[in-house]
Amino acid sequence: MTSIxxxxxxxxxxxxxxxxxxxxxxxxxPEPDAYATGLEALDQFSIRKGEAVEIVAPRASSxxxxxLAGLIRHAANAKRWTALIDGRDSFxxxxxxxxxxxxxxxxxxxxxxxxxKAADLLLRDGNxxxxxxxxxxxxxxxxxxxxNHVWHRLRSLAxxxxxxxxxxxxxxxxxxxxxxxxxxxxxxxxxxxxxxTGLQQKLELRxxxxxxxGLRSNSTSFRQSVG
Amino acid sequence: xxxxxxxxxxxxxxxxxxxxxKQTSSPAVLLDAAGFLSEQDRGKSPIWLRNxxxxxxxxxxxxxxxxxxxxxxxxxxYTREPEREAIADTILLQVAGNLSPQLEATSPGLVMAxxxxxxxxxxxxxxxxxxxxxxxxxxxxxxxxGAAPTPDLAELVARVATPIQVLARNPSAIESFLRPLxxxxxxxxxxxxxxxxLWGIHNLGQLMDLPREExxxxxxxxxxxxxxxxxxxxxxxxxxxxxxxxxxESAELEYEAxxxxxxxxxxxxxxxxxxxxxxxxxxxxxxxLLGLSFADQSKHERHFRVPEPTNDCEVLFRILFIHxxxxxxxxxxxxxxxxxxxxxxxxxxxxxxxxxxxxxNRFAETLAQLEALLGSDRVGVPRLxxxxxxxxxTLEAFHEPNPHQSTYSHLPPFxxxxxxxxxxxxxxxxxxAGQPECVVLDGMSVWIxxxxxxxxxxxQWWAPPGxxxxxxxxxxxxxxLYRLIKTQHGWALEGEYD
Numbered sequence: 159m160t161s162i163x164x165x166x167x168x169x170x171x172x173x174x175x176x177x178x179x180x181x182x183x184x185x186x187x188p189e190p191d192a193y194a195t196g197l198e199a200l201d202q203f204s205i206r207k208g209e210a211v212e213i214v215a216p217r218a219s220s221x222x223x224x225x226l227a228g229l230i231r232h233a234a235n236a237k238r239w240t241a242l243i244d245g246r247d248s249f250x251x252x253x254x255x256x257x258x259x260x261x262x263x264x265x266x267x268x269x270x271x272x273x274x275k276a277a278d279l280l281l282r283d284g285n286x287x288x289x290x291x292x293x294x295x296x297x298x299x300x301x302x303x304x305x306n307h308v309w310h311r312l313r314s315l316a317x318x319x320x321x322x323x324x325x326x327x328x329x330x331x332x333x334x335x336x337x338x339x340x341x342x343x344x345x346x347x348x349x350x351x352x353x354x355t356g357l358q359q360k361l362e363l364r365x366x367x368x369x370x371x372g373l374r375s376n377s378t379s380f381r382q383s384v385g
Numbered sequence: 386x387x388x389x390x391x392x393x394x395x396x397x398x399x400x401x402x403x404x405x406x407k408q409t410s411s412p413a414v415l416l417d418a419a420g421f422l423s424e425q426d427r428g429k430s431p432i433w434l435r436n437x438x439x440x441x442x443x444x445x446x447x448x449x450x451x452x453x454x455x456x457x458x459x460x461x462x463y464t465r466e467p468e469r470e471a472i473a474d475t476i477l478l479q480v481a482g483n484l485s486p487q488l489e490a491t492s493p494g495l496v497m498a499x500x501x502x503x504x505x506x507x508x509x510x511x512x513x514x515x516x517x518x519x520x521x522x523x524x525x526x527x528x529x530x531g532a533a534p535t536p537d538l539a540e541l542v543a544r545v546a547t548p549i550q551v552l553a554r555n556p557s558a559i560e561s562f563l564r565p566l567x568x569x570x571x572x573x574x575x576x577x578x579x580x581x582x583l584w585g586i587h588n589l590g591q592l593m594d595l596p597r598e599e600x601x602x603x604x605x606x607x608x609x610x611x612x613x614x615x616x617x618x619x620x621x622x623x624x625x626x627x628x629x630x631x632x633x634e635s636a637e638l639e640y641e642a643x644x645x646x647x648x649x650x651x652x653x654x655x656x657x658x659x660x661x662x663x664x665x666x667x668x669x670x671x672x673x674l675l676g677l678s679f680a681d682q683s684k685h686e687r688h689f690r691v692p693e694p695t696n697d698c699e700v701l702f703r704i705l706f707i708h709x710x711x712x713x714x715x716x717x718x719x720x721x722x723x724x725x726x727x728x729x730x731x732x733x734x735x736x737x738x739x740x741x742x743x744x745x746n747r748f749a750e751t752l753a754q755l756e757a758l759l760g761s762d763r764v765g766v767p768r769l770x771x772x773x774x775x776x777x778x779t780l781e782a783f784h785e786p787n788p789h790q791s792t793y794s795h796l797p798p799f800x801x802x803x804x805x806x807x808x809x810x811x812x813x814x815x816x817x818a819g820q821p822e823c824v825v826l827d828g829m830s831v832w833i834x835x836x837x838x839x840x841x842x843x844x845q846w847w848a849p850p851g852x853x854x855x856x857x858x859x860x861x862x863x864x865x866l867y868r869l870i871k872t873q874h875g876w877a878l879e880g881e882y883d
Contacts, residue, residue: 215883218865223802223883231798239742250880251767251778253802259767263783265755266763275758283751285742294883295804344864347835350800350882357801 193287193322196232197225199361200339203368207287209336210313210323214366215294220341221361222294222326227254228358229290229324234261239286241265245273246295270300274308277323281312284319291325298328310334330366338367386500386510386554387536387623389543390481390517391529392473394434395494399473400463401436402525403636403654412439413461414453422464468635473526475629480520480528480665482628484513489536489623495543497536499623514549520665524658533559536621537614544570556617563615564590571611577604589615632659632668633724641680641717645709648677648718652705653698655723660696663727669694670701671728675708678720685712692745694728700746701725707750711757752783773844774852775879776805801882803868809877814869821857821869824878835860838869858882 176183193205205211215222226242231254233240240262242249247266251259263286265276273291280289293301313334316323325332332338342362349357392398397415416422417433428451435444442457450462470493477496481488487499500506505513514530521528531543533552538559542550545566552559566589568581586592593615600608613619634655642648652675663670671694677685689704705723742748755764765780813825823830838857845851856879857869866882 218863218881219801219883221801221883223804227798227802247763247807248804248880249767250776250803250805251769252776253798255798256769259769262766264765264767264780265759266780267759272759276755279751279754279758283748285744285748285751295881345801345866345882347837347858347860347866350837350858350866352800354798354800 194232194236195229196235197228197358197361199358199363200225200229203337203339203363203365205322205324205337207320207322208317210309210316210325210332210334212325212327212330212332212335212338212367213363214327214330214338214340216328216340217344219344221345221357222292222341223250223253224354224357224361225341226290226292226326227258227354229288230254230262231258233288234258237261238288239263241280241286241289243267243273243276243280243289243291245270245291245293248295249292270296270304274304274312277312278315281315281319281321281323284321286321288322288324289316291323294326294328296328301327302329302331304331306333335367337365339363340366386506386532386534387539388481388484388498388500388510388513388517389491389531389533389536389539390477390484390496390498390521391531391540391543391546392477392494392521392526393529393544394436395473395477396465396470397434397436397463398526399469400466402473402658403469410438411461412436412442412444412457412459413463414439414444414450415463415465416450417465419465419467427462427464466637468637472634475631476521476524476526476662477528478626478628479632479662480517480524483520483665484517486628487623488626488628490626491536491540495540497539497623499536500532510551511549514551518548523661523665525661534617535619536623537619538563538617541566541570541614554617559617560590560593563593564588568592571614573611577608580604630727631724632662632670632727633674633722634658635676635720635722637720638718641719643714643717648709648721649702649706651721652709652723653702655721656698656701656705659723659725660698660701663696663725666727667730668727669696669730670725672726673701673704674722674724674726675705676720676722676724677714677718678722679714679716680719681716683715685714690749692742692749694730695746697746703750704746704753707753707757748783773842775842775854776807801866803880804883805880806878809870809879811875811877812869814871814876821859821876824859824861824869826878832862833859834862839871 191207193207195201195205213222213225230240230242234257238261242262243265245267247268249264267273267276270293273293277289277291280286309332312323330338340363342364345357397413400415401413413436414432415434416427416430418430422430428449430450432444432446432448432450432453435446439457439460442460444453444456444460453460453462474490474493477494478488478490481496481498484505485498485500485503489497491497510532514532518528518530529543529546529548531539531546531550533539533542534554538552542552552562568578568586568589593612597609597612600612636651660670670691672691673689675687675689687708689708691701691704695701752764762780765782766784768779768781770777770779814821815823820836821833823832836857836859839855841855843851843853854870854872858866859869860866868879868882870877870879
């Protein structure tokens with residue numbers, strides 16, 4: 159303990175010194191507005207504009223495309239644009255319908271390299287309030303190969319432009335995510351005959367990581383981890 | 386009242402306006418020849434038109450280019466470029482269009498406008514002239530403005546104006562103005578001028594005093610027409626012409642350009658000129674049309690829609706720059722053309738309840754960058770085709786949908802969404818009693834736990850080869866749900882239900 163304390167003090171001193179020297183960079187950001195996704199499972203975590211959210215879908219048929227469809231449809235109903243960066247060109251507009259697609263900018267990528275470049279451009283632009291990067295079908299090794307500094311840059315761009323940056327990944331890889339949720343369970347074949355709104359209510363999301371400290375939902379099952 | 390707008394030495398001005406500012410103020414002359422001249426021919430050609438700097442340097446019209454260079458070593462020597470002269474004439478007409486809709490293109494570099502009933506007259510003709518010449522100046526042209534009770538008098542006034550001259554409806558004042566002017570101002574034929582000089586006629590006053598019948602007898606009917614032009618009560622009708630609505634700039638390069646920099650430099654100058662011209666007519670650029678001609682005779686044309694029409698050069702330039710950055714030219718560029726399609730500036734108020742794009746022009750740039758990164762066929766708004774066929778979709782270019790159009794579907798969406806494998810993943814399937822029992826994926830057999838189907842689909846049988854397929858919804862032993870299809874090409878997994 160005695161060997162750690164002086165280091166901690168040094169770090170605190172360094173932080174204070176930097177804050178004095180660069181006050182603009184350390185100014186407390188104003189509390190961002192909440193972004194309503196229209197999905198109860200997501201809205202209970204009150205996603206805010208400018209946040210990077212990672213939704214991990216480790217199992218097939220767990221409902222990640224259902225979340226995607228819900229986000230796009232709700233945004234279209236609210237007449238808001240959504241950008242979908244499709245990492246494996248797997249999005250099926252026929253599953254969504256013409257009306258919901260009319261407010262969707264679809265970028266069909268073939269690989270994570272294109273995904274990160276497209277995300278960089280769209281987040282830097284800041285015109286669209288929601289940018290979704292769908293990497294769910296990309297090979298896990300390829301997704302994990304995306305360097306941490308790239309994710310950090312994307313997250314910081316999202317914060318600067320007040321854009322919600324939502325990623326769908328097969329494994330947790332967004333080290334800097336403000337919120338990480340993991341989809342629990344799998345759907346059965348009978349789900350193909352059910353109403354989509356009913357299926358969306360059955361979605362079970364477990365929070366894995368939350369920034370800013372403290373609980374942001376009323377859910378008692380919400381737990382904070384160090385990440 | 387009539388107003389005349391005159392561009393002195395218009396063919397030379399038409400060339401100089403494309404040069405950087407420093408070069409426009411240095412001595413320059415124009416030879417009476419078009420196209421490329423060899424060094425020898427250029428030296429022998431006589432000088433036709435001069436700018437003020439070359440006049441001050443002692444260069445005179447009629448000298449050969451070599452003589453001109455001997456007097457002024459910095460002399461810029463140019464040959465005629467009819468395309469640029471046409472553009473200068475177009476600009477002149479467009480600027481004059483602000484004076485009145487009743488215009489006449491009297492001769493190259495001279496436009497006449499009928500000011501009868503013009504609302505601009507309230508501000509006074511002097512102020513009108515100043516505003517008009519200022520508009521010309523923003524287009525890098527120097528003009529002269531003259532106003533008089535008849536078109537012919539207005540033309541004479543504009544030719545001698547410095548740079549604005551207004552002649553009121555006062556016969557005695559008009560006569561005193563005309564009398565001292567030299568007869569050369571009428572641009573008479575050379576032999577007639579010589580005869581008049583022999584008679585001792587040097588100014589318009591002397592010409593006006595000659596008896597008409599005697600003049601007609603000796604010099605012909607044309608000479609009477611010249612005298613008539615000087616009358617205060619002779620008002621000829623104008624040959625009306627509409628002000629052109631094309632805003633274009635073009636240039637043929639002296640050297641073949643095989644890098645981007647000279648093209649960008651030229652386009653930037655074009656944009657400066659075009660936006661200045663648009664502003665004088667109270668328009669903004671709604672579209673840009675870029676044309677490039679290559680040395681191998683091939684051409685490249687591209688239309689750019691400006692999402693939020695503007696005259697901001699930076700915004701327009703970035704649109705062109707992003708496109709040109711990714712363009713692969715088959716051979717060097719030899720000519721560049723840029724046209725701006727004019728539109729009225731948007732004055733509509735945005736919908737309070739519809740959050741549109743914050744900066745449409747910036748978003749257009751981002752889209753162009755995305756298209757450069759992925760290709761234009763991989764960025765856009767998906768649209769379902771009116772076909773029964775699976776995956777019958779297309780991508781449309783980004784456009785803002787009508788916010789008042791309902792986006793609610795008539796039918797509630799059913800089931801899980803499909804994550805489509807493009808192309809479908811070929812698999813081996815073992816069947817029992819016609820139903821799939823086991824799927825062979827990457828050499829591994831996976832049992833099908835649950836299976837719904839087959840669902841038969843077919844279409845376009847009227848247009849061979851058409852398509853037909855059978856579909857099964859399956860659940861594998863790991864719990865994943867897939868759509869299995871059988872077509873004429875065999876078994877395949879079309880996608881994952883997720």
